[in-house]
Amino acid sequence: MDDLERLFSQSYEARAxxxxxxxxxxxxxxxxxxxxxxxxxxIGTVAAVAVPIAAIGAFAxxxxxxxxxxxxxxxSPSASSSPTASSSPAPTAVATGWDGVPESERPPVLDQAxxxxxxxxxxxxxxxxxxxxxxxxxxxxxxxxxASAPPxxxxxxxxxxxxxxxxxxxxxxxxxxxxxxATDLGARLAWLSWADAGDAVQVVQYDLVTGDTVEDWGGDAxxxxxxxGDGSVWSVYPTGSTTPLGEIWAGRTYLGEYDSLFVRTGGAxxxxxxxxxxxxxxxxxxxxxxxxxxxxxxWHAPDWSYAVFLAQxxxxxxxxxxxTAATGAGExxxxxxxxxxxxxxxxxxxxxxxxPVLNESVTDMAVIDGGxxxxxxxxxxxxxxxSANFWLHAEEGVAATPR
Numbered sequence: 303m304d305d306l307e308r309l310f311s312q313s314y315e316a317r318a319x320x321x322x323x324x325x326x327x328x329x330x331x332x333x334x335x336x337x338x339x340x341x342x343x344x345i346g347t348v349a350a351v352a353v354p355i356a357a358i359g360a361f362a363x364x365x366x367x368x369x370x371x372x373x374x375x376x377x378s379p380s381a382s383s384s385p386t387a388s389s390s391p392a393p394t395a396v397a398t399g400w401d402g403v404p405e406s407e408r409p410p411v412l413d414q415a416x417x418x419x420x421x422x423x424x425x426x427x428x429x430x431x432x433x434x435x436x437x438x439x440x441x442x443x444x445x446x447x448x449a450s451a452p453p454x455x456x457x458x459x460x461x462x463x464x465x466x467x468x469x470x471x472x473x474x475x476x477x478x479x480x481x482x483x484a485t486d487l488g489a490r491l492a493w494l495s496w497a498d499a500g501d502a503v504q505v506v507q508y509d510l511v512t513g514d515t516v517e518d519w520g521g522d523a524x525x526x527x528x529x530x531g532d533g534s535v536w537s538v539y540p541t542g543s544t545t546p547l548g549e550i551w552a553g554r555t556y557l558g559e560y561d562s563l564f565v566r567t568g569g570a571x572x573x574x575x576x577x578x579x580x581x582x583x584x585x586x587x588x589x590x591x592x593x594x595x596x597x598x599x600x601w602h603a604p605d606w607s608y609a610v611f612l613a614q615x616x617x618x619x620x621x622x623x624x625x626t627a628a629t630g631a632g633e634x635x636x637x638x639x640x641x642x643x644x645x646x647x648x649x650x651x652x653x654x655x656x657x658p659v660l661n662e663s664v665t666d667m668a669v670i671d672g673g674x675x676x677x678x679x680x681x682x683x684x685x686x687x688x689s690a691n692f693w694l695h696a697e698e699g700v701a702a703t704p705r
Contacts, residue, residue, distance in 0.1 A: 400433045400463050417456045418443025426469040437464040440485050449479045484540045489569040505535050523572035525562035528553040543606035545639045550606050559592055560600035560668050577637045577644035589613030592657020594625045601668040601681050608675040610696045611635040626654040626687045634696040638675040650701040654686035
């Protein structure tokens with residue numbers, strides 16, 4: 303995750319002006335003026351909200367070497383400028399697992415050094431997928447981790463067998479810095495982050511067998527604030543937790559705050575939370591997030607069994623310079639992430655915008671102190687631009703308390 307954390311922590315200001323126009327959906331758009339006034343805020347993990355880049359027609363840079371794309375190296379001793387992967391006969395049965403495949407029947411070893419690899423790398427052949435299960439893994443190899451600007455060092459996608467064999471799957475090119483967001487080897491899918499020269503992070507869905515790359519994946523499940531006009535998806539990440547609803551994914555703002563949740567129910571199928579329509583309505587009514595921008599802010603239980611979304615109100619009498627001024631009122635939307643059930647209640651807040659506590663955790667900044675869907679625990683928040691810390695309470699009429 304180090305590469306991703308570095309990408310997320312880079313500048314957002316240059317991208318803010320190009321974000322999609324506000325709508326009646328969950329938004330994370332921020333004006334240049336709003337972005338600039340927060341430059342001094344110190345943050346840990348920041349997920350950039352990005353703007354679209356030109357689509358790659360056939361996505362040749364992501365075509366697997368075993369699916370027809372010419373690899374950069376082959377086992378042939380007389381490799382040409384456009385070699386092809388070798389093809390060994392497949393073993394007759396998948397009975398004993400990969401360990402049972404004799405060396406003589408395994409794909410040949412490539413005769414050239416491969417990016418990011420010290421040990422020998424094998425050519426990829428389609429029949430190898432018959433042996434792949436959750437004990438295998440994927441890696442991106444590169445000889446340099448410098449992500450400052452393209453062209454980047456050559457990047458290659460590898461498939462790693464549990465016994466140490468490594469297979470070259472595909473060349474990932476040099477014009478974008480590529481890394482993993484999520485993988486599902488059972489479904490033969492991966493979700494990759496694409497970062498361009500503007501430090502923007504797009505998430506694409508990639509078929510590990512065919513090499514097909516889908517930019518407009520997820521359908522209506524992806525919150526509108528994370529989908530650009532061309533259908534491409536930005537700044538969404540799996541949380542690493544699964545509930546009876548499915549695998550929980552989250553959208554994040556440029557400051558790293560959760561602003562939306564959705565679920566993956568299996569393979570490439572994603573589902574919107576039933577509560578999303580209520581969140582859209584709150585934003586359409588003028589809700590503000592912890593940075594004073596249009597949107598909501600979310601916290602979650604340690605086990606992801608429930609989450610709370612906070613819609614705050616900006617003080618209508620505040621000057622544009624006083625970006626922290628709030629009314630002290632708002633609404634909570636509490637969502638049961640095991641059933642999809644939700645409920646709304648009034649919020650009693652400080653008269654400044656409140657956000658998850660930044661820098662307390664590199665991986666997660668929005669964990670509620672226990673509790674349950676019926677009785678949420680204390681919610682840690684930082685308010686007034688980070689100068690005051692409070693416990694917020696998702697209970698009708700219960701005011702925030704200092705912490």
